[in-house]
Amino acid sequence: xxxxxxxxxxxxxxxxxxxxxxxxxxxxxxxxxxxxxxxxxxxxxxxxxxxxxxxxxxxxxxxxxxxxxxxxxxxxxxxxxxxxxxxxxxxxxxxxxxxxxxxxxxxxxxxxxxxxxxxxxxxxxxxxxxxxxxxxxxxxxxxxxxxxxxxxxxxxxxxxxxxxxxxxxxxxxxxxxxxxxxxxxxxxxxxxxxxxxxxxxxxxxxxxxxxxxxxxxxxxxxxxxxxxxxxxxxxxxxxxxxxxxxxxxxxxxxxxxxxxxxxxxxxxxxxxxxxxxxxxxxxxxxxxxxxxxxxxxxxxxxxxxxxxxxxxxxxxxxxxxxxxxxxxxxxxxxxxxxxxxxxxxxxxxxxxxxxxxxxxxxxxxxxxxxxxxxxxxxxxxxxxxxxxxxxxxxxxxxxxxxxxxxxxxxxxxxxxxxxxxxxxxxxxx
Numbered sequence: 001x002x003x004x005x006x007x008x009x010x011x012x013x014x015x016x017x018x019x020x021x022x023x024x025x026x027x028x029x030x031x032x033x034x035x036x037x038x039x040x041x042x043x044x045x046x047x048x049x050x051x052x053x054x055x056x057x058x059x060x061x062x063x064x065x066x067x068x069x070x071x072x073x074x075x076x077x078x079x080x081x082x083x084x085x086x087x088x089x090x091x092x093x094x095x096x097x098x099x100x101x102x103x104x105x106x107x108x109x110x111x112x113x114x115x116x117x118x119x120x121x122x123x124x125x126x127x128x129x130x131x132x133x134x135x136x137x138x139x140x141x142x143x144x145x146x147x148x149x150x151x152x153x154x155x156x157x158x159x160x161x162x163x164x165x166x167x168x169x170x171x172x173x174x175x176x177x178x179x180x181x182x183x184x185x186x187x188x189x190x191x192x193x194x195x196x197x198x199x200x201x202x203x204x205x206x207x208x209x210x211x212x213x214x215x216x217x218x219x220x221x222x223x224x225x226x227x228x229x230x231x232x233x234x235x236x237x238x239x240x241x242x243x244x245x246x247x248x249x250x251x252x253x254x255x256x257x258x259x260x261x262x263x264x265x266x267x268x269x270x271x272x273x274x275x276x277x278x279x280x281x282x283x284x285x286x287x288x289x290x291x292x293x294x295x296x297x298x299x300x301x302x303x304x305x306x307x308x309x310x311x312x313x314x315x316x317x318x319x320x321x322x323x324x325x326x327x328x329x330x331x332x333x334x335x336x337x338x339x340x341x342x343x344x345x346x347x348x349x350x351x352x353x354x355x356x357x358x359x360x361x362x363x364x365x366x367x368x369x370x371x372x373x374x375x376x377x378x379x380x381x382x383x384x385x386x387x388x389x390x391x392x393x394x395x396x397x398x399x400x401x402x403x404x405x406x407x408x409x410x411x412x413x414x415x416x417x418x419x420x421x422x423x424x425x426x427x428x429x
Contacts, residue, residue, distance in 0.1 A: 045412070048336060051328065052410045061389040062415045067203060067231055067367050067406035068393050070254045072317070073324045080259050080317030087312060094312030095283075100303075103315050106322035107264055110256065110330065111248070112239030116301035119265045120310060124230040125152030127249025127265035130305050131226045132156040132197070134275040139165035141194040144185060146209075147172050148202040148398040153228040157197060167192070172398070173202060175358045178210040186217060195224040200238070200248075201231035204397040205357040206341075206367025206404070208232075215244025224274070230254060233264075234325060235366055235408065236334040246271040255408060257325060258318035261311070267302045281307030325409075333409050337366035340407040340416055344368050347420040351427070356395075356402050369395050371402035372426060380426055388422035 057063055057071040087094045104115035111118070121127045133156070137143070143157060147170050161168050169188045174180035185196065196218060200211050211227055218225060225245040232238050234255030240248045245268070252262030267275055277284060277298060284304050289296040298304040325333065338361070345368050348355050354371050358364040372380060377394035380403050384390040395402045405419055 048409065048412060052412070054324070055410050057410060061385075061391055062411075062418055063391050064405045064407065064411065064415065064419070065391050065393050066235075066255055066408040067206070067404060068254075069260065070234070070257050070408065071410060072253075072257050072259060072321060075324055076258060076317045076321040079320035080313045083313035083316040093309055094316075095310070096312075099312060099315055099319070103319040103322070106319055106326065109326060110233050110238065110322060111250075111264070111266055112237075112241055113266050114269070116303075117266050117269055119267065119302040119305040120315065121249070121263035121265050121305070122261050123152070123253070123263040124150075124228060124249045124251045125156070127247075127263055128153045128197075128226070128228060129156045130265060130278070131247045131249065131267075131275055132160055133278050135195060135224050136274070136276070137164070137166050137194055140167065140192060142167045142169055142188075142190060142192045143195045143197060144169050144171065144188050144193060145197045146170065146199065146202070148204040148207070149197070149199055150203040150228065150230060150397070152230075153197065153199070166194075169193075173205075173207055173209060175205055175207055175356065175363070178213070178363055182210055182213055182217060185214060189218075189221070189223075193221075193223055195226065197226045197228070199228045199231065200243075201229075201235070201365045201367070202397075203231055203367075204395055204400055204404075205369045206231070206365040206406075207358050208363050208365050211243045211245070219244060224271075231365065231367065234330075234333070235337055237330045240266050240268075247275060252318045252321070256318070256321055258321040259314045262314050262318045265302065265305060267305070272298075272300075272302065272304065277304045279307055280304070282309075283307060328409065334366075336409060337407055340411055340413065341366040341368050343413060344405060344407065344416045344419060347416065348423065351420065351423055353423055353427075354402075356400060366407045367404055368407075369400065369402045369404045370423075371400070372423070375426055375429055376401050377403050379429065383426050383429065384419075384422045387425065388418060390419060390422055 054073045055071050056074055063071060083094060104118045107118050108115045143166055145157060145168060157168055160166055171184040171188060198209055201208050215225060227243060227245045227248045229248045229250040233250045248266040250264050252258030253260045284299060284307050286297045286299055345355055348370050356369040356371060381392055381394045384392055393404045395404045
């Protein structure tokens with residue numbers, strides 16, 4: 001499809017949201033055979049074992065690092081491979097409005113927004129850079145953020161502070177009280193505050209920050225609101241409209257199970273002209289421009305933040321991953337994930353480990369971070385790897401010295417037991 005046709009078709013299509021059944025591809029046939037889980041039983045071992053079998057992920061170790069990188073199901077991998085083969089036979093990009101639209105419709109189901117409010121990116125970091133560098137900030141403007149942000153969201157704000165003189169004001173999230181976290185944010189707000197940038201779920205302790213309440217706190221103030229959502233979509237249901245943020249970035253290759261190098265950026269429709277598109281090219285405009293007259297119009301959707309040739313096979317693989325998760329049900333996945341995390345948290349408490357994640361059920365995610373007194377993560381992480389074949393992640397963010405366990409739909413209570421066995425052994429080091 002030539003580019004001007006792409007623009008025309010895409011602009012017309014974003015307003016309609018196809019039913020899930022209408023956008024399923026042949027690559028989801030395997031997912032269709034899955035028995036949907038009983039909502040009353042989050043530990044239906046037969047069902048979740050069947051889910052685990054949809055992944056080529058090795059059984060030689062227990063994978064517990066979805067917070068860093070998610071495994072992809074076979075249907076997603078196959079969709080990517082098939083699209084590569086198809087396009088290499090004819091040497092075409094495969095950029096079509098149909099592929100873009102249907103994949104963004106599925107993304108809209110996962111994020112709780114309209115397809116036209118979504119742009120494809122490479123990862124959360126790229127989305128954070130688009131927002132940070134696109135906001136109309138001036139020297140002396142203040143930006144509030146937390147001490148537990150991922151480096152990908154921290155570096156872009158630090159770079160703009162160094163380059164343009166904005167001022168970063170930092171709070172420590174309170175893992176004991178969401179109310180205290182809100183109070184800490186509010187105490188930093190001054191007449192110079194122009195933006196707030198926080199994580200939905202922190203990469204450090206898996207804490208679910210009160211993102212909706214933050215949105216309510218600043219709803220009537222002239223403050224831009226960005227949420228780093230790398231650790232939420234796919235792990236749990238998300239509704240970005242309910243959060244009330246101007247923009248929200250996430251990765252397709254973590255909890256959403258998509259191909260590596262995929263991401264999504266949500267920009268609220270009324271913020272499209274607020275967050276300037278600094279990097280543009282083909283697909284960023286409406287399709288018509290004139291270098292002599294200066295005529296040019298940005299695309300009326302978040303597509304304006306996309307530019308140049310991108311990988312259609314990656315988009316196809318991401319769409320198949322959405323099909324897979326939506327077929328199972330994001331609510332069901334969250335119940336499963338949270339139940340596993342609760343079992344791990346309680347087990348660690350019983351062992352006397354120091355759990356750094358929140359204890360409250362509504363504030364901890366399916367990532368649990370802990371530490372052992374006298375055993376730093378540089379010792380504990382390799383011990384768990386070498387002796388118990390556990391793939392974990394050491395945590396240094398926020399000045400912590402712990403190990404993070406990420407539990408997703410391919411994990412089980414047996415995996416939780418394996419972690420607890422390893423921790424008990426490590427206590428004897």
